Amino acid sequence: MSISLNPYLCFAGNAKEAVHFYEKALGGKVMGIMTFGDMPTDPNHPLTDDMKDRVMHAHLKVGNTDLMFSDTFPGMPYQPGDSVQIAIHPTVEESAREIFAALQDGGQVIMPLQKTDWSPLYGIVKDKFGVTFQVNVPVN
Structure with missing residues (x-):
């Protein structure tokens, strides 16, 4: 069996800034950034404007390694x-x-x-x- 592991970093609203910081510092390449606002809307769970801009999932490739990122929901422990x-x-x-x-x-x-x-x-x-x-x- 083969297992692949990668670090997954969580932030409190500044994940996008972190992705670009690490892209530059580590010579990586951003493979994608998806915000909560990019997802289909759900009337049962409306998002605030702040939440829409937060990162739901981001992927940074550094050499052969994958770094993953996301933001927490506002008010969640961090x-x-x-x-x-x-x-x-x-x-x-x-x-x-x-x-x-x-x-x-x-x-x-x-x-x-x-x-x-x-x-x-x-x-x-x-x-x-x-x-x-x-x-x-x-x-x-």
């Missing part, structure tokens, strides 16, 4: 990013530095990029949306 971390494995150190720098813009460095026992360059950064990334250059 805890930013700490429950999901994403490990990124660029094979070139310069790429690792560029990605790390892009992600730390407006965010917080948890562990600066440095040589470790398992990697020539490894660091942890929490971006401006509260999502934690581990940047890890694999040993050749």
Whole structure:
């Protein structure tokens, strides 16, 4: 049996901004963004204008990896990013530095990029949306 996994990131109304941020920071390609307003209307469950603009589902392709996104409904409980971390494995150190720098813009460095026992360059950064990334250059 083959199983494919991908991170799915939830936001409280700024998923569209996050998709485009990660597209630029990670060199990805947006495959699609669907808002709740793109769905057929249901008179039993009318949407506010704010809800219509929220992301129901978005897909960002980064290399061979799929990142998925959505927004919560207004008023739903939301805890930013700490429950999901994403490990990124660029094979070139310069790429690792560029990605790390892009992600730390407006965010917080948890562990600066440095040589470790398992990697020539490894660091942890929490971006401006509260999502934690581990940047890890694999040993050749």
